[in-house]
Amino acid sequence: MSRATGQEPVAVVGIGQTKHVAARQDVSIAGLVREAAVRALEDAELTWADIDAVVIGKAPDFFEGVMMPELYLADALGAVGKPMLRVHTAGSVGGSTALVAANLVAARVHGTVLTVAFEKQSESNAMWGLSLPVPFQAPLTAGAGGFFAPHVRAYMRRTGAPDHIGSLVAFKDRRNALKNPYAHLHEKDLTLEKVRAAPMLWDPIRYSETCPSSDGACAMVLTGVQGAARAPRRPAWMHGGAMRSEPTIFAGKDYVSPQAGRDCAADTYHQAGVVDPRRQIDVVEMYVPFSWYEPMWLENLGFADQGEGWKLVEAEVTEMDGDLPVNPSGGVLSSNPIGASGMIRFAEAALQVRGAAGEHQIDGARLALGHAYGGGAQFFSMWLVGSERPDS
Amino acid sequence: MNAAELLATVPALAGAEPVTRVTIPARLDYTYSPGSAQTRFLKALTEQRLLGERCPSCTRVYIPARGVCPTCGIVTNEQIELPHIGTVTTFCIVNIAAKGLDVEVPYCYAYVLLDGAHVGLHARIGGIPHDQVHVGQRVEPVWREPAARSDQPSLAAISHFRPTGDPDADPESYRRWM
Amino acid sequence: MTSIQGAEAGAEAGQGSRRDVAVVAFAQTVHRRSTDRLSEVELVLPVLQDVLKQTGLTTDRIGFTCSGSSDYLAGRAFSFTMALDGVGAWPPISESHVEMDGAWALYEAWVKLRTGQADTALVYSYGKSSPGSVRDVLTRQLDPYTLAPLWPDAIALAALQTQAAIDAGLTDERALAATAVRSRRAAEANPHAQLRGSADVGELLEQPYEVRPLRRHDCPPVSDGAVAVILAVGDTARALHPRPAWIRGIDHRIEAHQPGVRDLTDSPSTRLAAARAGAFDAPVDTAELHAPFSVQELILRRALGLSDATEVNPSGGALAANPVMAAGLIRIGEAAARIHRGESRRALAHATSGPCLQQNLVAVLEGEQS
Structure with missing residues (x-):
């Protein structure tokens, strides 16, 4: 395929995550990340000694009130005496972190790499962390929802999408979450009527259409061909991966369908030889912190033509039993430990092609997309993982 | 194993209550620098002028300018005074309070594309019921009286934007410049 | 005592694809105690333009960009997103960021070039220490439950380290002062340095302690500054510089x-x-x-x-x-x-x-x- 020649194929052989909750008061930050890491090692049947390097990611340090927390986490993650890298690319960081780790394997710098991402939002106040008062700027947005709501309105206006689409996505993801034991929100009694009746926080975004604030961590063990051959369970193979960035604010920026997202998807598909994503990709774990982003990203990622994304939602194509299931895990709308959310998308995509997603498994998933974005819809990271080795 | 179970495995700690939270206050003070371009913009605001900057390469006009054209990566140094009128290109209605913002909720948060600019200024729309705010609406700034402003130059010099009552802008005039 | 083990588990470790990577351009600011007239992007932009000019490259010919910086230093979340304006990331670029010193951004870029996914990389980092008290800010790096609450600052920790070295008979205050003198006198030839020149050892040792056994000369200045480097592989590097510095x-x-x-x-x-x-x-x-x-x-x-x-x-x-x-x-x-x-x-x-x-x-x- 079109990945740069000579790279080591990258396999996911271990995946671990915590049960995402509003506040994990029974563990420290170190306890939280270690829990996910230990589960990933157990899944791979490896020990700390088998790990050559650790790549960790999280969103802004102000979220926990610890500057460069990887320094303090070196011991808990068995990194002492090893290389440790800390990635921060805003909300896309969980995905970017996995890609940095994957490159260490692909470049044959290391044999087996542990990658971890986390957020323990209960340790501080994320809303505060996002809006430190800068005296010469007028604070207006009241959190991320306020920042993205005008873009959602622009999407609705541009496409003529009816008002109820956002509620359909939220209801779907929350029902999917009931099948995922790690999901934060398990709203057994939720009905579509309740979703639609929720108050508007940042009109046109309802309370029920926003992500929760979670404590959680996710970890993966990545390795090459030899490591995969020794793995006790079926690995997920990386078929493509890319990051793209564009400026925060610029003249002509398309907030509804950012060029960086389109380019990132095109690069990822090209590496994997995907020419028709809607037909060739079996399942998508998409970064949807506000429900309207599902139809917006369906278009941005090439699963639907411009203006047509909401129609896939309305036609139930993205439901668990539709022909393009999106977020069978329940997605960011059901669990949002910010720094980890991107890696959870990547890990859930890998679980699907390993056939290891449990109750939310999509039967026969062979190629899955993990997607993350961050900043002012400007940083994108994606990977495609498959059940077969890319060069086979 | 949760913390309580862990404690139970150590005989000497049997019955001890797990510590589930420690509160550690930390205070760090910072003095932010807006930089030379934003300083020009902020100083102009104190004189009720809206100062943008044009990129010498792509010719796009930024307000507030941050000193660098973000797409060309070069210094913007041509200042342009923009008229006190613009168009709402998108908006939302905020129903929860922002920390440090002395505005009653709900309020309308909008992108206002000033005539001649190529990026929207983020601003509040006031002076009309929220359900009458719409994309394409023509609006103008309402300046705070100097006495009502904080002592530092700030975007807060503009209280909000209000409708001018003019006919809506041609969608083609703002379609590319949200 | 924690030991460090040299042996690696991965048999493949170190067996890279042997794509040679070189530094082909380097630029830095004149470092100062304060740059309060400049925003971060205004601080970074000149060094970015400098390395591009040295190589004749433009942003669209850079295969990968990676930066390093710290939100805690800047005092605001996502501070690196604004510095990105200086890069001119349009059309969108392949880009990453580490919340670390730029040396680790260079490491990430080196790995990227070794995979074969890119042939050139722009690496930059910046630090404005002046907005806050860097001595206090760095205490936030410590274990948040047991160390950070005590606010042991970077100078106090370095004093512990220095005393340990003195107690072990490895050095004394005079030898440490000589290091400071040699460094700052060497800096006289470096137009980017903040402290250039030094009094002699005897005079320095008459100064009061900052945190015993450290005197002011044993400590770094508080600086604002930025740096940029361009990396390139193989023949690309040779085309961009007559004497590439091969990593x-x-x-x-x-x-x-x-x-x-x-x-x-x-x-x-x-x-x-x-x-x-x-x-x-x-x-x-x-x-x-x-x-x-x-x-x-x-x-x-x-x-x-x-x-x-x-x-x-x-x-x-x-x-x-x-x-x-x-x-x-x-x-x-x-x-x-x-x-x-x-x-x-x-x-x-x-x-x-x-x-x-x-x-x-x-x-x-x-x-x-x-």
Whole structure:
């Protein structure tokens, strides 16, 4: 395929995550990340000694009130005496972190790499962390929802999408979450009527259409061909991966369908030889912190033509039993430990092609997309993982 | 194993209550620098002028300018005074309070594309019921009286934007410049 | 005591695809105590333009961009997103960011080039220490439950490290002052340095203690500054610079966090990183060591087994200018620049992060084999 020649194929052989909750008061930050890491090692049947390097990611340090927390986490993650890298690319960081780790394997710098991402939002106040008062700027947005709501309105206006689409996505993801034991929100009694009746926080975004604030961590063990051959369970193979960035604010920026997202998807598909994503990709774990982003990203990622994304939602194509299931895990709308959310998308995509997603498994998933974005819809990271080795 | 179970495995700690939270206050003070371009913009605001900057390469006009054209990566140094009128290109209605913002909720948060600019200024729309705010609406700034402003130059010099009552802008005039 | 193990589990480790990567351009600001007239992007832009001009490259011909910076230093979340404006990221670019010194951004870029996914990389980092009190800010790096609440600042921790070295008979205050004098006098030849020139040792030792046993001269200045580097592979590098500074090896290692469980007079992670980077395969004529405190140069020299034949910190090092998050990448740039100018054939560059040299990176650079 079109990945740069000579790279080591990258396999996911271990995946671990915590049960995402509003506040994990029974563990420290170190306890939280270690829990996910230990589960990933157990899944791979490896020990700390088998790990050559650790790549960790999280969103802004102000979220926990610890500057460069990887320094303090070196011991808990068995990194002492090893290389440790800390990635921060805003909300896309969980995905970017996995890609940095994957490159260490692909470049044959290391044999087996542990990658971890986390957020323990209960340790501080994320809303505060996002809006430190800068005296010469007028604070207006009241959190991320306020920042993205005008873009959602622009999407609705541009496409003529009816008002109820956002509620359909939220209801779907929350029902999917009931099948995922790690999901934060398990709203057994939720009905579509309740979703639609929720108050508007940042009109046109309802309370029920926003992500929760979670404590959680996710970890993966990545390795090459030899490591995969020794793995006790079926690995997920990386078929493509890319990051793209564009400026925060610029003249002509398309907030509804950012060029960086389109380019990132095109690069990822090209590496994997995907020419028709809607037909060739079996399942998508998409970064949807506000429900309207599902139809917006369906278009941005090439699963639907411009203006047509909401129609896939309305036609139930993205439901668990539709022909393009999106977020069978329940997605960011059901669990949002910010720094980890991107890696959870990547890990859930890998679980699907390993056939290891449990109750939310999509039967026969062979190629899955993990997607993350961050900043002012400007940083994108994606990977495609498959059940077969890319060069086979 | 949760913390309580862990404690139970150590005989000497049997019955001890797990510590589930420690509160550690930390205070760090910072003095932010807006930089030379934003300083020009902020100083102009104190004189009720809206100062943008044009990129010498792509010719796009930024307000507030941050000193660098973000797409060309070069210094913007041509200042342009923009008229006190613009168009709402998108908006939302905020129903929860922002920390440090002395505005009653709900309020309308909008992108206002000033005539001649190529990026929207983020601003509040006031002076009309929220359900009458719409994309394409023509609006103008309402300046705070100097006495009502904080002592530092700030975007807060503009209280909000209000409708001018003019006919809506041609969608083609703002379609590319949200 | 935590030991550091040299052996790696991965049999494949180190067997890279052998794509040679070189530093082909380097630029830094004139470092200052304060740059309060400049925003971060205004600080960064000149060095970005400088390295692009040196190579004749434009943003659209850069295959990968990676930066390093810290939100805690800037005092605001997502501070790096605004600095990105200086890059001109349009059309969208392949880009990443580490919340670390730029030396680790260079490492990430080096890995990216080694995969074959890109042939050129722009690496930059910046630190504005002036908005806050960097001495207090750095306390937030410590274990949040047991150390940070005590607010032990970077100078107090370095004082503990210095006292340990003195108690072990490795140095004394006079020798440390001599290191400071040598560094700041070397900086007289470096137009980018903040502290240039020094009184002599006797005068320095008459000064009061800052935090005993440290005097002011043992500590780094508080600096604002930025740095940028361009990397390129193989023939691309040769086309961009007549004397590319080839990265023959690069590695980094971290130690335990709690200073109490480490031997503060040694730097086993530096020694291990140096071994993995091939630093001991042949002598180096130049070493740029990221040693913000005078005692740390001694500890690093010992860990690296440097002899007097190696010229250490001809730039003046971090004792002459210490823009946090940039000072490590500057060491790599300075080492590369010596090779570019034909003043070095084989140079070592080192970067550090965390309290008391907790995390260390070593790169070995060489000129073209003639």
